Amino acid sequence: MYKQLSSGVKISITRxxxxxxxxxxxxxxxxxxQFSIEDFVASWQKYFTESAAWFDKVPQEVLESTEFHEEIAKKIDEVIAKILNEEPTEKQIESIEEMQKQLGTNYTYGCKAEAAYVEQLLKEKLN
Known part of the structure; x- marks a missing residue:
């Protein structure tokens, strides 16, 4: 069922x-x-029902389908794996290292998205 959706809807779901x-x-x-998959799924459901453009474009019978839910669960796993495996950029690493020297902190980060979080956190501490 997921595969039958338009590419725009699939991109919107992934986003x-x-x-x-x-x-x-x-x-x-x-x-x-603190991570809980149940809490994450609940927050994602809240997000897509309130904010995502794709939700209204998927027929109700598809949304209620067990097959669709199974396919979405696989998609969630794929997206999470991709996020967690994307390496931080050199620019992020340099920026974080410089700010950590200034602040005397030692935050760790394992992926690009976490590095973006740490970078923002450090920028806020500097301001």
Whole structure:
């Protein structure tokens, strides 16, 4: 069922997962011990029902389909894996290292999205 959706809707679904995942992780300070897949899915559902353009474009019978839910669960896994495996950029690493020297901090980060979170956190501390 997912594969039958237009490419625009599929891109929008992927974007909503990414946005929600990164937002959820920021809300828990990227603390792995606080992570709950159930809480993330709940926040994603809230996001797509209130903010995502794709939700109104998918027929109700598709939204209620078990097959669609299984395909979406796989898509969520794929998107999360992609986010967590994307390396921080050299620019991010340099920026974070410089700010950490100034602030005397030692934040760690394992992926590009987490580096963006840490970079923003450090910028806020500097201001």
């Amino acid at each position: 909503s997962i990414s946005t929600s995942f990164e937002s959820y992780l920021a809300s828990i300070g990227w603390d792995e011990e």
